[in-house]
Amino acid sequence: MENFIQGFFNLQVYGEVFPFLLNGLWTTIWLSAIVIPIGAISGLILAIGMTQKNSRLVYWLIIVYVDFFRAFPPLVLLILVYFGWPFLGIELNKLTAVVIAFGLNNASYYAEVFRAGLEGVSKGQMEAARSTGLNKRKALLYVVIPQAVRNVLPDLIGNSIEVVKLTTIASVVALPELLRAARDAQSIVYNPSPVMLAALMYLALLWPLTRWLGRLEHKRGQ
Amino acid sequence: MDAATGFLFTFFNIDVARQYADVIGKGTLITLSAGLAVIVTGIVLGTLLAIVRSLGCRPLSLLIVAFADIMRSLPPLVLLIILYFGLSEVGVPLSAFAVTWISLSLVLAAYAEESVWAGITSLPKGQMEAARSTGMKWWQTMRWVILPQGIRRAIPPLTNRVISITKNTALGSVVSLNEILNNAQGASSYSGNPTPLMMAAFAYVAIFLPLVIFSRWLERRWIQN
């Protein structure tokens, strides 16, 4: 037990590495702030392509895309993008590689979420908007999408929390997000306390969101 | 070497592929069994927790909520690392497989608990009353009337989670679990060629694409009913 406390709750180590981890936390936050909107917007576009059934080909291409990337582990995807694309003549820095891998992966999940949301908006809404002379783009933008977002707000938040958690895999390409910072610190102090401290930071960051989400979901269930 | 042959030589190198096929194969078995174990344990445990929560005992419910919140807020990789090194520091050195299995099961259980619980609470109160009024005991009602409906309602929101959590078996590579990715990374740095990573990619798709397609089917079937 003594060992365990020394190993995981070593206050002295906490103090030593705190500023370092704070940097990592900051990286996690801005990384999330980049990848979440990108994933959400591409997901929305895919979902629109899926639900506004203009072309069966487009529909099936999107389904194949979405299912493939839902099946593909993001960690493996990141490694392939980072180390593989240069062979195709596309060379990416860490951040771009992470953003692209996350974008490919997240878009598929967000697409499924938005699809459910769009399907929940009655056909009459589009018709009503079109009948007042709004073109399709404007009708989607001002009438259909706001309602779709509302329909699935809890899922959107839930998925975004998942994305924040997923940023930990950026540590394999040594992007210095929170977990990476903790692991680096661990290798300096030869003590796993930094990882524990990182866990506490993740909790501090995400627990309020999870709680809020729980509330929203509960309300929807009623 | 022009770009195309370079690409093939690098990513689809037959010699390398042949050499490491069995390592990747073994990893695939581990990933498969870890994935299955996680799905089964996570869903069963989550359902049990939801049942305990519906007993309505406040301290127990609070514990369960706290558990679910923490598991849903922590990145699984962090949980994995802490359990792997932490458990053995307190004298329970479980194998990498066991730790991967347990930590992902806990995460899935947290989500399953929330979904099943939501499924249960969304049922009209009359279901419980009607069953009790025929003389069924609380747990009989739970078993035969409430749970079958609650779980049914929990399935659509849960499918996406099951997939993404199961894919996280790849994180086991960090704690020395010899699953696909770990073996592939080892092989690719050992051979100095990323072909094993490509093989891993194929193996993952072969394992998880059926799961994704199955979940789509399940969702559609459930919605129709």
Next chain:
Amino acid sequence: MQTNSTILDVSGLCKKYGNTDVLRGVNLQVREGELACIIGPSGSGKSTMLRCCNLLESPTSGNIIAASHELMNPEIDINRMRQDVGMVFQQFNLYPHLSALNNVTLALRKVQNKSKDEAQDIAMQALDQVGLKNKAMSKPGELSGGQQQRVAIARAVALKPRIILFDEPTSALDPELVDDVLNVMCDLRKRGMTMVVVTHEMAFAHAAADKVIFMDEGVVVESGTAADIFERPREGRTQAFLARYANRMRQ
């Protein structure tokens, strides 16, 4: 019928929710084989009283003896008692994931531990009684409201209870479907089933009830034969209630 023994005996029944007195000393008796209708304004405590009779609500004080079970005895075997005291709900409360047949067999198998075959025989008989033998395999979602309520009645009947409590069994039904259910209930009565029915169907109460109980503000104001209550109500409150009802019908 006067000679039959009392099967439901409620005396001095009180029920509080927090500080509000919902039942304030209810007394009533129902004899074996009787069809008793409970009428009264909304919020008068009819449902609460009925639900106390099989302990879906626990009384605050008073005494209830139902089918020889002393409900206020702390050692009572509730599930045993509920075998003898059936219940039918306004919202039917069928199990949507089970077929009509399995809705009926579930308690037979899990509570009375009957074999599958035996349970199915009994259930088919009960479904036959309510005229739904041919719907045995349908899920509740495939049945009309009236059919669902008849399955719910079959579910209660199949357990061979000594008394069945009905809480507004026809209030959730479209008007065209009400009669089917009331017919089934009349039928049951002819076979000697004791029934206590909370209802707003005055015509039914008038025509079919052996005994009518008028409740208001948590007490039984007046009770007697259907003719007594509907044709010669003694209490002012009863008269007022019936007058309002007659009025509404006329509109």
Next chain:
Amino acid sequence: MQTNSTILDVSGLCKKYGNTDVLRGVNLQVREGELACIIGPSGSGKSTMLRCCNLLESPTSGNIIAASHELMNPEIDINRMRQDVGMVFQQFNLYPHLSALNNVTLALRKVQNKSKDEAQDIAMQALDQVGLKNKAMSKPGELSGGQQQRVAIARAVALKPRIILFDEPTSALDPELVDDVLNVMCDLRKRGMTMVVVTHEMAFAHAAADKVIFMDEGVVVESGTAADIFERPREGRTQAFLARYANRMRQ
């Protein structure tokens, strides 16, 4: 009124869904300022016809000229045309996420590019016309069905269309709320708005319509003044339809 010009001219309109002919050569004219009611049995193609008139459905063949727009001209500016041809739906189809006011202003701002202030002024006028000025800030969810439908009418009116199409505007309403909506429509007519109304409210059609059109099986069987159609129907099918209706009312 006879002297007014034709504002909606449908001729030889056909519409197929796959192999089923839903409209089989519809001809009809509506003149400026007229209130035309379209009646006919369910499935006769009334909604389809109406929806063709603002291209929510695309006709298979035939000709439509609505408010001077040639709908079958492939180069038509649909959104421009829809400014002149308004529509009100059975299910209201208000935008649930916007207040009544913003339901009305949306197209004013995003299609007609009016300033916020100007759009609000116009919208408030329109809401005033339907008697809902005081509900401008309410969300649709907070309004009764009748109020929602009146907001939907205001939404159409605010764009100053030259003709408004109504598809069973009162069918989704509770009986008590129907009159409010019909009154608003009568009011509109007095102000000179041209309206084409698919309806099952025979009394309204009889009393308010300048022209009644009876459709059956995808064609216009008969049309004329309200008096013509309701009091001296010439065609057997019209007579049968009206008789069935009268019968149903009596029950």
Next chain:
Amino acid sequence: NDAPLRTAVDATFAPHAMPKLGGGVQGFNVDLGEEIAKRLGRKIVVEAAEFSGLVPGLNSKRYDFLIAPVTVTPERSKSLLFTEGYLDTDYTFLGSAKSAPIENLEQLKGKTIAVNKGSNYEGWAKENAGKYGFRYDVYGTNADAVQAIQAGRADYNLAGTTVVAWAAKRNPALKTSYTIKTGLVWALAFRKDDKEGRTSVSNALKCMKKDGTVAKLAQKWFGFEPDATNAAVNITPGTGVPDMDGYDATPVTPTCS
């Protein structure tokens, strides 16, 4: 050529490469890389990545060469091009301070060894596990492999002598144990087709050995003076590591400025 040299280390391999708490990396190999770059008149970017990602990164041209301490082995020589060695490397076992150190490999029977994924220590463990009857686990980082000893998951970590010494010095719960003499060296790795890059860096390395820079770095980070036979001092006549694939025996005279 103004573009900086791009290279990478596994920053969990102290004291060769390790993170600085303030950000960035430091260590023997980082200094070595910077010195080489200076002599080539180029800037250098040292990226931190997992060791198992380095070779793929090199192959994909993300890195020009690997400054991480790559041990030259016959297998690797088949697919990579090496400069001559800049330091001898033996393998040393790291164990818990509480347990008795091992004196020979036979004592490994029934023990568990933790090694870094993709490293030659993993390779050694794989080859010898059957022979000596031990188990081994592979970890993404060497730091995790060391952590595994402290957590009681493994009995020994196997890594380069310098690394093991550093860990034992920094952490009193650990101590060094048996050393396997290998006769192997650490060298810089290039892509198989990048002869030109290797030649120029080899040349710089020879000069650095000649003027004692490498030895000074060893003194700074490891605290010992390498003797004349050590690759840190001893200059190879040709280019590459003798007796390995890719060795170019043509004698070279270093041209130093």
